[in-house]
Amino acid sequence: MRTETNGRKRTLGRSGVEAGALGFGCWAIGGEWSTPDGSPLGWGEVDDDESAAAIRRALDLGVTFFDTADVYGAGHSERVLGRALAGRRDEAVVATEWGNLFDERTRTMNGADSSPGYAREALVASLRRLGTDRVDLCQLHLGDTPLDEAAELRDACEEFVAEGLIRAYAWSTDDPERAAFFAEGEHCAAVQHACNVLEDAPGMLSLSEERGLIGVIRSPLARGLLAGTRDPGRRPAAGGIRSTPPAWLSWFEAGGVPAEHRAARVEAVREVLTADGRTLAQGALGWLWARSGRAVPIPGFRTVAQAEENAAALIHGPLRPGQLDEVAALLA
Secondary structure (H helix, E strand, O other), X not given: OOOOOOOOEEEOHHHOOEEEOOEEEOOHHHOOOEOOOOOEOOEOOOOHHHHHHHHHHHHHOOOOEEEOOOOHHHHHHHHHHHHHOOOOHHHOEEEEEEOEEEEOOOOEEEEEOOOHHHHHHHHHHHHHHHOOOOEEEEEEOOOOOOHHHXXXXXXXXXXXXXXXXXXXXXXXXXXXXXXXXXXXOXXXXXXXXXXXXXEOOHHHHHHHHHHOOEEEEEOOOHHHOOOOOOOOOOOOXXXXXXXXXXXXXXXXXHHHOEOHHHHHHHHHHHHHHOHHHOOHHHHHHHHHHHHOOOEEEOOEOOOHHHHHHHHXXXXXXXXXXXXXXXXXXXXX
């Protein structure tokens, strides 16, 4: 049985492609990969059969938008997603990202390339790994690309649309100026950016509203802090990015323990977010839908149980206005 979404649909610009209000992020299902010096970039070991089952279960529950990137698992995430969607591709809206260089054999990321030539090369490779003839939303993964280079990439994306290789495109960036620049393209339909209860993004949300863009929301559960556990000393699995967090992953301290001030803020809003029978994760997703009618949060997943819990957030829908105000007051 499919979960009712109460008419909450999102249309990707002029493409006519329609997705629900919830997507799933496919970073974690890429499994283990790393920088050349061995620093982990994945979320630990995964079971590919479980990942594929979770994707198919999500489709059954009305979740149709899946966001991956060519670099996740050094190509492995795209392969798992393509395998899971075999025979059901037309039920799904597939988004992927390009720009990072990687070695599938060693499962390492080793640089970046923002040239139009590489954009085409990366897209062709993604189509092959995904086992599909088109990508519904193709996203630039390099958030700080200079605008002159971004102009060439935007033109390249328009060519890809004309050739039928992609339906629409976007930029994954937290910079409103860059997002607005890409949005000047005829078939730019979205912007991917970070936003969650602990890290609001009013400028990006306003831009999506003004430009008619879909907001693909990464980090909707604050890298796991809003996923539900009350154990502040719980350590992540070895081999995952949280076990040795890079500087940009400020949610966690050395060893993967949640930063104390972040954990305290989660506890401050837990009661509000879990009201009305929601889990903490469902409340965090409901907060995003209350913040923006254009938001498509993409929580990560690795199991069927996680897919089912996140999909059930669609039943609860957005927080009520009063709850949104209460969360704001508690975090002020």
